[in-house]
Amino acid sequence: MTIDDPLVVAEVRAAFDAYEAALMANDLDAMDALFWDSASTVRFGPGQNSFGIDAIREFRKARPGGSPQRTLLRVEITTFGPDFAIANAEFRREGADATGRQSQTWVRRPEGWRVVAAHVSLLGSGH
Template sequence: MELNNPETLRQVEACSDLYERALAENDVQVLDDLFWNGPEVVRYGVGENLYGAEEIAAFRRSRKGGSPPRRNLRRTITAIGNESAVVSLEFQREGSDRIGRQMQTWIRTDNGWKILAAHVSLMAARPETERPAL
């Protein structure tokens, strides 16, 4: 297995850039097209757990105004062979000092690169080392 094939990294970076533009513009059709269209896809959001393409699409259409505007702070892409990759992104929403995290697992399909799993979260106000564990 090869990690970080340059061509695979370039392709996934372009898809990640497209996703970020579509998110900023609330282009739900492009966002839908970038996700795997099947029951296997999962998206864990800040306030929701979504299973399957239909739930994810319904969420996007019901969210008024789309995703809150944000500034991306750091992105890491790790290609796993030529068929999959993980995109890890740190962001900060406008008007907030909290750091958000987004991870996406991308897979190469006959219809291009698709997101198979995604997770979005906001960091706690203090690290767990500074507060008792729950």
């Protein structure tokens, strides 16, 4: 298995960047297009757990104004073979002191790279 093939990393980074742009623009259609359209897709975030693409869509529609604006501090993408990748990012929301964390599991599907699982959290003062 080839890990971190530069061409695959570049493909995933492009998909990751497209998702980030859609998130910052609150472009629900573009965000949905980059998530796997499946009841098995999962997204965990501050204050919510969404099991299945329908729950993820409902969460996004109900969020007034979309995601808080943020700046990416670091992005690490690791690929495993040609069809599987993990993206991890650190970010800071505008006006916030806490660092946020995001992880996404990406899989190449017939329709392109899709997020099959995601987690977003804010770093607290725990141990």
